[in-house]
Amino acid sequence: MSLLQLQHLRKDYGGLRAVDDVSFDIPEGKIIGLIGPNGSGKSTLINMIAGTTDATAGKILFDGVDPTHMPSNKNFQQAVDITNMPSNKIFQLGIARGYQDPSLYFKMTVLDNVLLPVKEQIGENPFVAPLKRLWRQAEHDHARRAREVLEQVQLLSHYDKLASDLSGGQMKLLEIARALMGDPKLLLLDEPTAGVAPNLAYDIFKQIARLREDYGITFLIIEHRLEILFDFVDYVYVMHLGNLLAEGTPDEISANETVREVYFGD
Ligand SMILES: Nc1ncnc2c1ncn2[C@@H]1O[C@H](COP(=O)(O)OP(=O)(O)OP(=O)(O)O)[C@@H](O)[C@H]1O
Numbered sequence: 001m002s003l004l005q006l007q008h009l010r011k012d013y014g015g016l017r018a019v020d021d022v023s024f025d026i027p028e029g030k031i032i033g034l035i036g037p038n039g040s041g042k043s044t045l046i047n048m049i050a051g052t053t054d055a056t057a058g059k060i061l062f063d064g065v066d067p068t069h070m071p072s073n074k075n076f077q078q079a080v081d082i083t084n085m086p087s088n089k090i091f092q093l094g095i096a097r098g099y100q101d102p103s104l105y106f107k108m109t110v111l112d113n114v115l116l117p118v119k120e121q122i123g124e125n126p127f128v129a130p131l132k133r134l135w136r137q138a139e140h141d142h143a144r145r146a147r148e149v150l151e152q153v154q155l156l157s158h159y160d161k162l163a164s165d166l167s168g169g170q171m172k173l174l175e176i177a178r179a180l181m182g183d184p185k186l187l188l189l190d191e192p193t194a195g196v197a198p199n200l201a202y203d204i205f206k207q208i209a210r211l212r213e214d215y216g217i218t219f220l221i222i223e224h225r226l227e228i229l230f231d232f233v234d235y236v237y238v239m240h241l242g243n244l245l246a247e248g249t250p251d252e253i254s255a256n257e258t259v260r261e262v263y264f265g266d
């Protein structure tokens with residue numbers, strides 16, 4: 001079953017075609033790798049899915065079903081066209097993301113960082129704010145959920161530390177914890193191990209695999225460290241100069257001559 005479908009997606013920055021006619025599917029419950037040389041359009045692609053960059057052309061469909069399913073099938077569900085939807089709406093539908101550069105609030109605590117994106121902060125409504133009984137329960141629930149997600153990435157014991165006091169790997173995990181607050185079905189991660197020591201990088205991927213096992217979250221992960229990525233992903237898409245160059249299992253991609261040429265310089 002396909003959770004996300006990209007159809008002929010394109011992004012032009014003036015005369016530069018950063019993403020050129022890319023179509024692919026992300027099946028539900030899988031960990032998918034997105035690789036390619038620098039500047040090949042990977043981040044731009046993820047930005048379009050997350051709604052932080054508008055697509056020039058093409059379509060992004062979310063939460064769809066296998067087209068062979070008939071409408072009479074109970075599981076049939078209309079895919080939502082999320083192309084160029086505002087990013088907060090996309091987050092609410094169940095797509096969360098991490099950034100290539102950690103976008104944390106370093107002067108805030110670990111706990112406050114995960115509480116920031118909470119979906120409906122009812123207490124922030126000026127008419128509701130003075131009436132504590134209306135928002136106390138919601139605040140309570142958010143705090144409980146925040147503790148849960150910190151536990152999920154094994155950061156709970158650091159909850160009252162400043163984000164700036166975390167290690168590079170812990171910062172990446174905090175970003176993932178924050179994304180989990182939205183109860184995502186799909187998590188987009190842009191280089192989740194960038195700047196992290198190799199053994200910790202491996203730990204981050206172990207946590208990712210655990211989140212897929214325990215919560216059924218689907219992942220699309222951009223990563224340059226292929227030796228780690230390939231141990232965890234089910235399937236890989238390769239981009240080059242804005243195009244989809246190849247796709248396959250990690251073994252197939254490692255053996256693909258064209259990929260080796262453009263990516264590894266063989
Ligand atoms: N906001 C922007 N304005 C203009 N050009 C952009 C913008 N963002 C990206 N580009 C260009 O689009 C192309 C694709 O960039 P993108 O960041 O998507 O690549 P990437 O595959 O993520 O690279 P890296 O591996 O270095 O992160 C590059 O040529 C880049 O310079």
Ligand SMILES: [Mg+2]
Nearest residue numbers: 042043044100
């Ligand atoms: Mg990038």
